[in-house]
Amino acid sequence: MTGGAGFIGSHLVDRLVERGSSVTVVDSLASGKREYLNPAARLYQLDVRSADLKRVVAEARPALVFHLAAQMSVAVSARAPMLDADININGTLNLLEAVRTLPDTTRPRVVFASSGGAVYGEPQSLPVSEQHVSRPASPYGASKCAGEVYLGTYRAVYGLEYSIMRLANVYGPRQDPHGEAGVVAIFGKAMIAGEPIRIFGDGTDERDYVYVSDVVDAFLAAGERGGPTAYNIGSGKGTSTGDMARLLARLTGYRKDPTMAPARAGDIRKIRLDVSKAGRELGWSPKVGLEEGLARTVEYLRASQASGGTFRPA
Numbered sequence: 001m002t003g004g005a006g007f008i009g010s011h012l013v014d015r016l017v018e019r020g021s022s023v024t025v026v027d028s029l030a031s032g033k034r035e036y037l038n039p040a041a042r043l044y045q046l047d048v049r050s051a052d053l054k055r056v057v058a059e060a061r062p063a064l065v066f067h068l069a070a071q072m073s074v075a076v077s078a079r080a081p082m083l084d085a086d087i088n089i090n091g092t093l094n095l096l097e098a099v100r101t102l103p104d105t106t107r108p109r110v111v112f113a114s115s116g117g118a119v120y121g122e123p124q125s126l127p128v129s130e131q132h133v134s135r136p137a138s139p140y141g142a143s144k145c146a147g148e149v150y151l152g153t154y155r156a157v158y159g160l161e162y163s164i165m166r167l168a169n170v171y172g173p174r175q176d177p178h179g180e181a182g183v184v185a186i187f188g189k190a191m192i193a194g195e196p197i198r199i200f201g202d203g204t205d206e207r208d209y210v211y212v213s214d215v216v217d218a219f220l221a222a223g224e225r226g227g228p229t230a231y232n233i234g235s236g237k238g239t240s241t242g243d244m245a246r247l248l249a250r251l252t253g254y255r256k257d258p259t260m261a262p263a264r265a266g267d268i269r270k271i272r273l274d275v276s277k278a279g280r281e282l283g284w285s286p287k288v289g290l291e292e293g294l295a296r297t298v299e300y301l302r303a304s305q306a307s308g309g310t311f312r313p314a
């Protein structure tokens with residue numbers, strides 16, 4: 001797996017270890033944390049763009065590859081599109097090359113973390129199905145699209161198998177509250193500390209929030225029975241940023257009004273995903289409702305804050 005020390009990846013590693021799989025992780029620890037990584041996993045601290053990746057993949061002989069390592073901030077991609085492309089496009093290509101050069105009989109399928117929030121751009125209709133045209137509104141969305149296109153091309157040219165997970169806004173324990181993305185972690189942490197929060201736009205923007213354990217279920221289902229196609233993975237529901245702030249304020253006992261700031265370049269207005277294809281083809285549907293998921297996340301953020309920020313739940 002790449003990106004196994006990150007927010008989503010570390011939860012996926014935990015579940016794979018629980019199921020008795022042997023897990024090898026490639027992660028540069030650019031944003032991931034060693035303490036999030038399950039001690040049973042083997043870590044190669046390596047950039048996905050590294051020339052050493054081929055050797056690591058050949059040594060690990062994976063039965064399945066989950067590719068989650070990425071530059072994952074829309075805002076960073078808008079400030080530094082070349083950096084975003086280098087990590088997300090060249091890094092993905094470097095991984096595909098490493099997998100392609102394995103012997104035919106042992107070549108694993110690649111399950112790729114794409115973005116349902118970024119590849120479609122501003123949706124023409126809601127909810128957005130996988131058939132919707134991809135017209136990314138950010139360099140990050142463009143680099144994720146490029147990864148998807150290369151997967152299709154590698155299948156056509158080299159027979160490499162893959163599945164694409166178009167994830168909505170994922171939230172839950174271990175999401176980086178210091179990062180540039182992840183409104184639940186950012187608001188939640190600030191509210192618990194009694195600090196001001198800032199909403200970009202007018203608060204009516206809508207996102208589709210999905211809890212991290214549901215996303216892990218989806219990756220596992222795709223690993224077992226995913227086809228060479230893209231799956232939207234979300235809740236299917238839209239929640240406005242203003243409502244999210246109100247829900248979190250209630251859970252944390254926060255009373256301050258948010259500061260409003262201009263919308264950011266690359267951010268879209270409203271999105272919610274049609275997740276019926278993952279239901280039909282993977283037998284997957286989200287199980288954790290928003291209130292329950294937020295309550296679990298706030299509980300984690302409180303414990304994390306109390307322990308100096310590196311709390312790793314069992």
Ligand SMILES: NC(=O)c1ccc[n+]([C@@H]2O[C@H](COP(=O)([O-])OP(=O)(O)OC[C@H]3O[C@@H](n4cnc5c(N)ncnc54)[C@H](O)[C@@H]3O)[C@@H](O)[C@H]2O)c1
Pocket residue numbers: 002003004005006007008009026027028029030031032033046047048049067068069070071072087091113114115116117166167168169170171176
């Ligand atoms: N969190 C979300 O809401 C969301 C939504 C859609 C898609 N995704 C995608 O899911 C994946 C995981 O996201 P996340 O939220 O867990 O983010 P994250 O930043 O916590 O995880 C990314 C991991 O990749 C590692 N990494 C970054 N650059 C690397 C590089 N050049 N070489 C090797 N490792 C590198 C980081 O250290 C980190 O551990 C990403 O591909 C992201 O684009 C996330």
